[in-house]
Amino acid sequence: xxxxxxxxxxxxxxxxxxxxxxxxxxxxxxxxxxxxxxxxxxxxxxxxxxxxxxxxxxxxxxxxxxxxxxxxxxxxxxxxxxxxxxxxxxxxxxxxxxxxxxxxxxxxxxxxxxx
Amino acid sequence: xxxxxxxxxxxxxxxxxxxxxxxxxxxxxxxxxxxxxxxxxxxxxxxxxxxxxxxxxxxxxxxxxxxxxxxxxxxxxxxxxxxxxxxxxxxxxxxxxxxxxxxxxxxxxxxxx
Numbered sequence: 001x002x003x004x005x006x007x008x009x010x011x012x013x014x015x016x017x018x019x020x021x022x023x024x025x026x027x028x029x030x031x032x033x034x035x036x037x038x039x040x041x042x043x044x045x046x047x048x049x050x051x052x053x054x055x056x057x058x059x060x061x062x063x064x065x066x067x068x069x070x071x072x073x074x075x076x077x078x079x080x081x082x083x084x085x086x087x088x089x090x091x092x093x094x095x096x097x098x099x100x101x102x103x104x105x106x107x108x109x110x111x112x113x114x115x
Numbered sequence: 116x117x118x119x120x121x122x123x124x125x126x127x128x129x130x131x132x133x134x135x136x137x138x139x140x141x142x143x144x145x146x147x148x149x150x151x152x153x154x155x156x157x158x159x160x161x162x163x164x165x166x167x168x169x170x171x172x173x174x175x176x177x178x179x180x181x182x183x184x185x186x187x188x189x190x191x192x193x194x195x196x197x198x199x200x201x202x203x204x205x206x207x208x209x210x211x212x213x214x215x216x217x218x219x220x221x222x223x224x225x226x227x228x
């Protein structure tokens with residue numbers, strides 16, 4: 001099993017450009033999440049999904065959109081990138097099985113720079 | 116609003132020493148307290164977790180101590196090794212919130228020889 005994979009690994013955008021980050025998981029998990037990681041800020045939840053076709057806002061959703069058309073994929077979109085969106089983006093997934101301590105499995109991250 | 120406060124921001128410990136990282140939470144509805152470990156260039160991974168019905172959980176050299184009345188929990192790494200050098204995040208979540216985790220700001224641990 002590959003676990004959680006993210007593409008691309010690195011990306012440089014100019015202000016105003018758009019892009020989509022792709023997350024895929026092969027663990028049949030119901031829940032998927034997008035976080036951003038910034039120095040001194042920890043991991044902050046952008047959007048999450050509790051199942052195919054559902055999405056919900058997290059702590060810092062402004063400037064991002066998401067879609068979960070298939071259970072195994074969770075897409076994060078930036079419609080008009082801004083320098084403040086320069087960050088490392090992590091996708092994660094977890095299962096409904098609460099007996100497993102709600103463990104979230106993280107992907108390797110995407111490093112995005114907006115010039 | 117930061118609901119989980121973590122300290123210190125960075126920590127340098129000699130090999131064989133004890134590393135201690137502290138977290139405090141505000142929401143009394145939180146009932147699950149995991150610690151995640153992140154190596155450079157990698158995603159975080161679950162290290163150890165505790166529920167508030169116990170005051171301590173130990174797995175190998177890693178121990179979580181939990182103080183419900185003070186709303187604090189801490190990670191102790193005994194006999195710290197250079198391979199433990201990583202960033203550690205505490206987190207917490209209320210029951211029934213679809214596994215939404217609130218993370219602390221992270222502690223960068225360096226274990227020197």
